[in-house]
Amino acid sequence: MTTSRAINKIEELIPQRLPIMMVDELLWAEDDVCACRLTVREDNFFMEEDSMLAEPGVIEHIAQSASAFAGYRAVCEGATEPPVGYIGEVKNFKIYRRPKLGDVLTTTITMGATVGGVTIIRGITHAADEETVAETQMKIFVRED
Amino acid sequence: MLPLRGTVLYIIYIMMLLENKFYKVLSEKRHAEGLGASFHVAILPECNVYEGHFPGDPVCPGVCNIETIKECAILLVGEALRYTSIKLCRLTALATPAVCPEVDVDVTLEKTAEGYEVQATIADAVQTYMILKGQLGRA
Numbered sequence: 001m002t003t004s005r006a007i008n009k010i011e012e013l014i015p016q017r018l019p020i021m022m023v024d025e026l027l028w029a030e031d032d033v034c035a036c037r038l039t040v041r042e043d044n045f046f047m048e049e050d051s052m053l054a055e056p057g058v059i060e061h062i063a064q065s066a067s068a069f070a071g072y073r074a075v076c077e078g079a080t081e082p083p084v085g086y087i088g089e090v091k092n093f094k095i096y097r098r099p100k101l102g103d104v105l106t107t108t109i110t111m112g113a114t115v116g117g118v119t120i121i122r123g124i125t126h127a128a129d130e131e132t133v134a135e136t137q138m139k140i141f142v143r144e145d
Numbered sequence: 146m147l148p149l150r151g152t153v154l155y156i157i158y159i160m161m162l163l164e165n166k167f168y169k170v171l172s173e174k175r176h177a178e179g180l181g182a183s184f185h186v187a188i189l190p191e192c193n194v195y196e197g198h199f200p201g202d203p204v205c206p207g208v209c210n211i212e213t214i215k216e217c218a219i220l221l222v223g224e225a226l227r228y229t230s231i232k233l234c235r236l237t238a239l240a241t242p243a244v245c246p247e248v249d250v251d252v253t254l255e256k257t258a259e260g261y262e263v264q265a266t267i268a269d270a271v272q273t274y275m276i277l278k279g280q281l282g283r284a
Contacts, residue, residue, distance in 0.1 A: 017197035020206060045194065046212075049160050055228040056208035056215075063208070084199060086239065087207040093231040093279075136231075 013071030014064055015084045019045045022061040026068045032111045034072070036065035040103045051101040058095055058105075058134045062123035063087050065107040066140055070119070084143045088118060093136035104128045117142055159225045161216050167192045167209050170220065171247065180261075181253035184217045190242035205240040210275050214265040217250045218281055225284035226260060234277040245269050259283070 010023055022044075027035040038061050040047075046057025063085075071082035099105055105125050112120035119142065124135040164170070168186045175182045188205060195203035211234060219226050240248070248269050254261040260282040267275040 015199050017200050020194050020197040046162065048162060054162050054212060056212040059211065059231075060206065060208040084202075086204070086236065088236055090207075090211075090231055090234040093228075093234075095228060095230070098227070 010068065012075060013068040013082050015071075015082045016064060016067070019043070020060070022046075022057065022064045023068050026072055027106070029069060029072050033108060034065070034069040034111075035106055035108050036068050038105045038107070040099045040101055040105065042101060047101070048098075052098040053100070053103075055095050055098060055134075058099065058125060059087075059090060059093060059136065061105060062107055062109070062125060062134070062136055063138060063140065065123060066109045066111065066119075066121045066138065069109050069111060070140070070142065085140045086143070087138060088141045089139035091137040091139075093134070095134040096132060099127065099133055103133075105133065114142075159219055159223075161219070163209060163212050164216055165189075167194060167205075168213050170217075173220070176253065179253060180221070180255070181251070182217070182221050184220070184250040184252070185247065186213070186217075186250055187247050188240070188242045188245060190246070192242075195242070203241055203243070205242065205245075205274075207234075207236045207240075207275070210236075210240065210267055211277065213250060214252060214263065214267070214275075214277055215281065217252045217265075218254060218261065218263055221252060221254065222261070226281040227284045229259070229280045229282040231277065231279035234275065234279070236275055238272045238274045240267070240274040245271075245274065248274065254281075 023036045024038050046054045067085050074083050107125045110122045119140045121138050125133045172185045198206050248267050251266045253264045263281050265277045
């Protein structure tokens, strides 16, 4: 699967809204891998007074990148609303530095199998210079309405 | 005579992202042994995070609970700390301001060369919402 369908608005892909939108755009998606981007701005919910992002903000960015991927797949299958997912587990999260104001973060999500509504994902976040900022595994629950 | 005469009062300012915004500490009880405490906190339903998480369906973002654990650890030791890693964090029940208006954040710390190993739970009398094991480094 590639990003053949043009996605103009991230709001089509994720259910989160301001002030806690932690993905700007889905860059591409192919098979089980996608990449999402976030520019760290002053008004980010997780911005600290030293103009650095608090560590849980990076976890949320990775989770919402996975959410955007799930949303993209759902939209491709005809859904009109993005699915609502929750973090079920964070495992082996490592953060090497806090993102700073102006950083452009690119996160690659690899989606594993979904069993009983739980999907295992792996996310790795890079800054513009390819430096690894953080990485983690997660379990995401998708709410079945 | 001034009660503080002859003493030096240090005021240490540590950044707190979510205290009195997402949660408010109501009381604190130190563990009888070791470095740890249980913080009884109110989950503040008026926090603006619920405008977006999710519109018309307020759910506590798991990452806000992860930050709350860190901030309780900061309150415990009085020094700025940041996560360097989280070995495992399980979100065992859905937390919302309606489901759990007040919770206990139980934090146990063990000193390491770089900071602290943290083990924490967020729970109320009914259920456990989060279990976390990780590393906090000195900021």
